Amino acid sequence: MTVDMRSPFRIVLLATGGTIEKSYDAAAGTLTLDAPVIETLLDALDQPDVQIEVRRVMSVDSLDMGEAERAAIVAAARACLVDDAPDAILITHGTDTLAQTAAALAGSLAGLDRAVVLTGAMRPYRVAASDAAQNVAQAVMAARLLGPGVYAAFHGRVIPAGRIVKDYDRLTLVEQST
Numbered sequence: 507m508t509v510d511m512r513s514p515f516r517i518v519l520l521a522t523g524g525t526i527e528k529s530y531d532a533a534a535g536t537l538t539l540d541a542p543v544i545e546t547l548l549d550a551l552d553q554p555d556v557q558i559e560v561r562r563v564m565s566v567d568s569l570d571m572g573e574a575e576r577a578a579i580v581a582a583a584r585a586c587l588v589d590d591a592p593d594a595i596l597i598t599h600g601t602d603t604l605a606q607t608a609a610a611l612a613g614s615l616a617g618l619d620r621a622v623v624l625t626g627a628m629r630p631y632r633v634a635a636s637d638a639a640q641n642v643a644q645a646v647m648a649a650r651l652l653g654p655g656v657y658a659a660f661h662g663r664v665i666p667a668g669r670i671v672k673d674y675d676r677l678t679l680v681e682q683s684t
Contacts, residue, residue, distance in 0.1 A: 515556045520596070524598060525567075526625075545560055547631050556646060568599060568603040569603070593649075597624045609670075621652040621655060624658045637661065663680070665679060665681045669682045
């Protein structure tokens, strides 16, 4: 038997909030971003040769995300690439403005030499029939397989930055047609 002695594939996950992180507050009857869930979600995945470090950048619903928040995400990704040199970066993000953040990353990370993959969920991780774990697992796989660039991984699709569109009728992300 041959044993692979290479280091694990290293991913830095930048958590920014969005539906994927929301929890139901029964007292208020609303979804909130008060209790982080990404670590719990990752612990439930079987990724024996992947090392994922979670860093909280912010906890914002993407509808409330503006240029200052997008700039903070770009700065966090740039710092991560320079200081840590992970094999890939994964960013959890709300779906309503994920496309704008992906475009900002693609436009700001000149000479990118690895994959930066954004993902999120249409239904929070802590609710029934959530797509969160599926999307995160697929984003991890995409990060390992993709060449340099910025992408979204969502519902079995990989979409390059600049072509990401939220389909509100089908509740998914799709690639913009030419």
